[in-house]
Amino acid sequence: MEQFLRDWRQDALNKAQYESAIFIGDKLLALTHDDNDAFWLAQVHFATGNYTRAQAFLSKQDLIGRNPACRYLAGHCLIKQSRFEEALAVLGERNPTHLISNGPSNKRKASAQPRGGRRRDDDAGDEEAATRRFEAAMCFLRGICYAKQNAFDRAKECYKDAVRIDVQCFEAFQQLMKNSLLSPDEEWQFLDSLDFDSIQLTGDPKSSQEAAEFTKMLYTTRLSKYRNPAAFDTAYDSLSTHYQLAANPDLQLARADLLYTQCRYRDALTITNAILEEDKYNFAIYPVHLACLYELKMKNLLFLIAHDLADTHPEEPCTWLAVGIYYFSIKKIAEARRYFSKASMMDAHFGPAWIGFAHTFAEEGEHDQAISAYSTAARLFMGTHLPQIFLGMQNHALNNMTIAEEFLKTAYGLCKSDPLLLNEMGIVKYHQDKPKEAVQYFTAALKVADENDSEPSAWLSARANLGHAFRRLRHFNRALAEFDEVLRAGGKDAAIFSAKGLILMEQNRPQEAVVVLHEALAIHPQDSIATELLNKALEETALVDGAAEDEAEDLADFEQHLERRKLEASHKLNGKRTGRGTMDKGKGRLGRRRTMLIDDEDEREETGMDMTDDIDDEA
Template sequence: MERFLRDWRQDALNKAQYESAIFIGDKLLAMTKDENDAFWLAQVHFAAGNYTRAHDLLNKHGLIGTNPSCRYLAAHCLIRQNNFADALALLGEHTPTHLFTSNAKRKTHRTAGRGTRAGSKNLDRQPDELSEEEWSVRRYEAGMCYLRGLCYAKENAFDRAKEAYKDALRIDVQCHEAFTQLVRNSLMSADEEAEFMQSLDFGAVRAPRGGDDPELRSEPGDYVHMLYQTQLSKYGNPRAFNVAVESLSTHYGLEDNADLLLARADLLYTQCRFKDALAITAAVLREDKTNFPAYPVHLACLYELKRTNELFLVAHELADHHPEHACTWLAVGTYYLATGKIADARRYFSKSSMMDATFGPAWIGFAHTFAAEGEHDQAVTAYSTAARLFTGTHLPQVFLGMQNHAMNNLTAAEEYLKSAYQLCRADPLLLNEMGVVLYHQDRLRDAAKFFRQALLVADETGADPHAWLGARTNLAHAYRRLRLLDEALDEFDAVLRDGGKNAPVLCAKALILLDKGLPDEAARVLHEALAVNPQDPVATELLNKALEESAAAGDLAVLMGGLRTGEAGAEGEPDDDDDEGGRGGGGLGGGGADDDEELARFELELEEKKAAAMRRLERRGRWSSTAGLGGGGGGRGKGKAVMRGNARGGRAAGAAEYEVVDDDDDDDDDDKGGEDVMMDMSDDY
């Protein structure tokens, strides 16, 4: 009868017929008074959502203090009831470090007298030596570390939560819930993730019974390692990610698995290949519209591509069917942000973050709304909150640096960007921002180094080259001010080749040609700029200067040719016409004094025109040497950075274009032009 009732209870539980399972389980427990039957009845209550009844049942039979599985279930019931303090008191704050396994040595690390619990005294052996029951107890201990981390996170003790999650994986590398909390909430930087993955003992994953083949025993651990590798930060090691995805796709048939597809989309998004990423997320959502992890990247791609109609449809559908999910209100906020309704966007981003305090995209979007309105102080506060919540991602620090740069606090901006650089060294956006700040501090060589590094990283990771034309433009400006004119000209040509006709870039190229003494070439380039933007005041002024220089150079050439002609005539070449004694230099009469007077007037006029031409050349040299983005010469102001556009966040990084405006109000020098307004130091992509 007992076996019959247990089979009946299990069959009802498998079919989600919880009332039947509770009814039969209660009769079975009354018959047997067995602790195992009490535990399973509590499991049925938990599955049915009766968390209070499940906890009371375990407490009534005195199982919480004697069995790790019962203690885990009781703590889980308390967490589901939002009794986090009681759950933490039940779980305790001591970590069972004697259960840790290491990748370096296949043996456990013991800590005498700490964290030892009832039922775990024989668990300090190697995992391969444990029985099924002992291995089950070990897994429950790892689960309790995971629950401890949840309680710490609810108390905003994120450092302790991170350590608890890591402890869960050190005990049982198959505790995927803990791994998900670490990765999805960005609690570790890319370098820290790589180091932690190296420390985990994937060889401890238990292989199927019935074989002594070493490959068979190691294959499950390799499989788990590859699955985890696909979920790590895409700024860390793209090559390892591609190897893992390729192996999982070819050997295990996971090429169409949603998690692997989303991992690919995430990588493409970090490479600014928004159309490719959107195609993947759209395919995933067509198969499963409730796959909520796909929505942050999907929404970010729609925003970057300015597809507001699709954003509206996604947000409307989610609001109709899933109003209880934080992703829904993220979608609504993203739509309002894309359509310029900043106040509405802020309200819905705030609602999303209140529904799930660990939802990173909502916090970043909330901060973006302040940045979009130029409310820099509020934006700094919001980004600071995101940086405190998500300590492993560099994006909040990048945005803090951008906001301080916009307020012309270059020292603070540099400090925030350095903090972001410590977390991630492989983001072209961050490297470009560091270069922009250094540029405005007149540290041109350092700025050029970061611009080059940004382009190198973008090329190595396969990023869309059109997305980083701003960084290449910035590098060209840095070369120009370093007087590396040929290198600057090459970079501007590359920008024009990849990005098409661009009036500011054409103006910058013309300026370099003027600096190299090629006014005719500069005039041709400036005509191209005016063809793109006929009302461009900078191109107009530069064209006037180029024409002046060209005319001055032509006058000088004509005068020098006339001088050579006059000198040749003065050498006394014989004249066949002997009328009035001739005009040859060797004649003895007939107008020799008049010739001397005319030659003297000619030489005087020549000297005056040469002096005028030299003054023009000197004026051009002074103007081109002092002109620059944000000043940097001749006592000029450094300039102010004005942020344009919106920054992207979540798995979302920001985008802003810095246009440098000259602070010099001195209008005495008519030749200084308007170059500072014309050139953009940009991270736009």
Template sequence: MEKYLREWRQEALNRCQYDTAIFVADKLLALTDDDQDAFWLAQVHFTTGNYNRTQSLLARGNLVERIPQCRYLAAHCSIKLGKMDDALQILGDKNPTHLISAPGSARTKLRHVDVNTRAGSRHNKNGSRNERLPTSEERDGEDVNNIKSEAGMCYLRGVCYAKQNSFDRAKECYKTAVQIDVQCFEAFDALMSNSLMAPEEEWKFLESLNFDTINVSNNASLSQEAASFTKTLYTTRLSKYTRPEEFTNATETLTTHYNLGSNPDIVLSKADLTFTLCRFRDTLALTSAVLATDKYNFNILPLHIASLHELGEKNTLFLLAHDLADSNPNEPCSWFAVGTYYLSISRIAESRRYFSKASMMDPHFGPAWIGFAHTFAAEGEHDQAISAYSTAARLFQGSHLPQLFLGMQNLQLNNLSLAREYLTSAYELCENDPCLLNEMGVVYFHDHQLSTAIQFFTRSIALSEHNDAEPESALPMRINLAHAQRRAHRTPDALASFDRVLRLGLKDAAVFAAKALCLLELDRAWDAVVTLHEALAVSPQDPMATDLLNRALEMREGDSGLGLAVDVEVEGQAEIEELDRRLNGRLSEIEANRVAGRRARRRGGEMDPDQSAFGESMLVDSDEG
């Protein structure tokens, strides 16, 4: 009868017939009075959302004190009910670090001797032969289910601390959970999607995990393959900045060996990489392929929305936001889409309202926080933007993006020392972001260290080209490089850089005027006149181009262009300095695009953090910000 009732209960659970499962499990518990049957009945109540009833059931017979699985379930109920203090009281405040399994030691390696020579080896509780050496005496004495429950409780501690904004303690709990049970993906995902670790720290943490603890049917070769497979899966969730080659190898392995190339999670990892490299059309193609079969995949939607914003697909963004708001009003991503649409059409007040709504629905939704801060930056409200970015920096400590945005805002306020401090912090977290390298170059430009600024601008351009980024994303870097070369009196190089910018299709009066100034410095007055007419064709009332054109015509009228150039420099030095300052100030927008992500999530800025969803304009001269 017990066997019959357990099978009936399991069949009901498989068919999501929870009332049947509760009815049968209740009779089974009355028949057996078994702890495991009580746990299963509590589990069904938890699945149906009856959290108080679940806790009441677990309170019988001291199940919470005696059985780790029950303690885990009771604490999970408290978290679902929003009672974080009660959950921590159930869980305790200490992590069982003695259960951590460290890789690389002799205790954790597979035994590669014949099975017959291991007749006297340690057996597990089921009497089967254990193919692995014990990781520690304490861990070896624990039941596997108890170990997994302890790891789950470490994860729940982290959730409680995160809800209480104690992110350092939450991070340690998440790390311990994965170190105890490498298959505790919830904890690993919390670390990655919330950007709690720096990119390089993520890779070191991955190497610290002992995947050899994975045991499949007590089969050594199968367990080893499973360990390698799991590590490869986890590799796809790490930061894409530091080791893109290893990430590419991991995705290729999963695609070719396991036929996971079209799996949404693998596609999301690929899309996150292409977005990080500013290849927005490639990103949109990948995300669209997933959404074609899984319309409401909320893991990939933030990246899809960000790509639409970057490519200026306002109509598509409007239709998507409208559909999400109608069909999924309880998802923060829906209102994030609405906020992004309003940002794309420059209705900043509405955009801010919906970003705020998304962040209130999920305080750890990185893209909404970054978007909320961007709305203040778009209106020039730098103090409010700094406050919002600071909140994002506190929430996503391992992401360099909030520090980058803080540096950009302080640049526009001409707070060079603070800007340098924030950008240096971001640089310590990530050295391979072209946008960050560009901003570092701007700092050195303002500090009159022009050779160092030129090095940073050159590095940022080289990285963009290496990443096969959209050509438009490198335009601001090329303009900055040209201005730095001009100020460093490397006029021929500056002229070549301006020509390259104009060949890429940019039509900006300030760029034409800057090129003309280079031509005047090279005593090519007629070429300067032609260039300035192009500037005035773009912007007929541009004062800089008009002033420079008058001076160029004066030079053409004289017998010696060089002598008049000297006169211009001596007699009109104040005007030239003002002109130079304004030329340096008027640059095209640079898109600082990431999702939180992790990003957002990330992923999450990213924020995938992941990464943030929107870019913010950066001007070389912060006075013009």
């Protein structure tokens, strides 16, 4: 009869027929008085959303004190009711760290034991394993309580202990990764510290080892994509080929996230589009998908997505994130801020919403409010370097170079391989009159971007900044080469043409500067810098032309004087007829002399240009 009732209860649960499950479960508990049957009945109440009834039932049966599973469920009920202090009181505030395994040594001990133990020993082992799993789950719930109380350091430790106690407690691992509670270096160190060898399949050591490796590869795909892309690629390739998970949405999302960090927006968008075609409302995909659409300026698609989500899922934070990004893309900043704020209120730990909310203040030049919002994001998401970068940018905009440098150094401590960060550090060094150090950072940013195979257009600013740093160092030819590369890759830019014009004027090439500055003004006619430089270039050109005219007049006077003297000499020496022949000879000689003078002048100009190039090269 007991087995019949358990099967009936399970069948009702499988079909989500909760009334039937409660009815049968109540009769089964009356027959058995078993703690497990009481736990299952409370589980059904929990599944229906009746958290108060489930918690009261567990308390009345006095199950919380003697059964870890029931204590876990009671704590979960209280968390669902936002009664976090009471939940901590039920769960206890201390983690059972004595349950944390010591790594592979435990597996060796387990493998050394004979497999053919008694059935009672097997049952005891299963019970111990179940207790261990529920203790890990309670660590996870403690972390939830601390996070809700904004005690993020304690929450992080609870999540870490939960995974250390039970490496299969993915909920806790996901909280660490999703909320960026660990830096990229800490994430990889934490992964290496986990005891995947504790995963055991009954009676099959080889399968246990494969399961451990499979779990580690799955976890590897969830880590930061900045730190170790090679290890990610290895895990991704193995899962895709050997286990045929290439089309799995979670694996594809990890791949799209990697491509996004490498600024390969079109490649990432191709993947997210493929995922959403199969599952249109997979909300884990939308933050990366929306970010790619924004970077590629696809405003119409942003509008369509935001409109559809607002109609179908107004209760999802991602919906209002999409609406906020659309308004931000069309420069309606006040509306964007309102919807970013709405998304963050629906989920206080939704990172993209907080970053977007802060961006709206930065876009309007409200630096103090932007710094406050970015600081909140930095406090909520301790492991990501992005809020620190943005804080550095805002202090740079306020000309607080020392503070900006400190924030960027903090970001660099979290992540050393982000080209955006390296570019910003170079900008600060440039404005601190340290162009040599700026060149090092700009060069490093371009090197990392090239290694990541990023889209060239994504790093035009870094290349332009490198050109300005070379100009400051008076490496004019190298600066011109960088500016020319920017113009080839990014089309027309008035500021770059103006910078080229300035360099050409420094090289005493005003005529070429005039041409370049005219191109700048053709793009931006009201550019005051280009206008001023053009006026100076034209003045220098006029001075050069005037000097050339004066020299030509002096040369003509000299030739006339020389011809007159030669004519007089020929008359005195040879008479009229001979003088005429001599005069003809003199004309020929004068003609050759003029050519030589012109040749000398050209040679002198060419020599002057060569000297300028030598000076530039030496600089």
